Amino acid sequence: MPETDYRDVRLGDFLEGLTGGAPGPGGASAAAMTAAFAASLVTMVARKSADSWAEAAGAAAQARGLEARVIPLATTTAAAWEAALEALGGAQDGAPTERNAQLEEKLAHSAEIPLAIAEAAADIARLAAVVAELGEGTYRSDAAAAAVLAAAAARASAHFVAINLGTRPDDEWLQRAVASSDAAADAASRALDAGP
């Protein structure tokens, strides 16, 4: 089945897809798209700040780059989760140790993508905080909103990493996901404190 590019999907269709459950977008895809919304808002505020902030264009370029990075993850995370579900469904096949190893591998792969979403979302939150502090005053509240949305996306994605790596609580990926979530939360606080 061809993978869906969520950039080309109508928002209403995406939301409808969320209501259907697997196969289709789920929580991690929604987190990726939320991060993309946040990145778009950061782009908007940075562009509106071009007259008052010399480095606004650079911030806008980064936000566009992060948006381009995170949207494909909405697709790949759905595909990876479907593969993990299939592995769960076929868990009766083969020897028990082999089954467990295969299942763990599928689940680990399905955790790799939420980790990428968490890290991208953390970067979007960090960038949003910079834009909230240095951008045009009229639009700073939009940058703060972007930081909060990105922090939520990072937190949700870190949760998926934790769930998918449930048997490996000391995993480096989980630590990175939690660190990203924490960094995003700090950035959101900074952005909210930046004021109008």
Place this chain on the structure above:
Amino acid sequence: MQLTDAELVHRCREGDVEAWNALVERFSRYVYAICVQGFRLREQDAEDVFQDVFTRVYERLDSLRNDAAVRPWIAQLTRRLCLDKLASGSREEPVEELAPSDDGAIADIEEAFAVREALAELPEACQEVLDRFFAKDESYRTIGAALDLPAGTIASRISRCLRKLREQLEGRNEP
């Protein structure tokens, strides 16, 4: 310190062999990109055009009025030779089926090469941080860890470097 285009052309005119080599090196990828990406020439045709372009540059460099404008001059020469190549190899095909000179694609190629050259003139620290973020898609955390910098400072650092890059590009475009 890299020679400017005008300085390079000046040395070529004086018969400096190393300057000629440097000129070919500087513009070879550019010419090839126009042939392959702009006009979608086959590999053999692109190589033929490539040879023709630099032969003509060698023969006609004295006719170039503005040494600093060597890049657009080479681009124009390449475009003309690409069209000649397409026409000569496609006599049996209707004209409209010839691979078009995609002005948008060629403009993109020219912009990409301009950015690449401007990037090469930035401080190494800037080149590295921009390459890591935009070409390698590294996160601020990864970049910070590699460069021993706090992740929270990377976004501002990238913005500053992009500003320098823009100034570099604007400087190149001034008459």
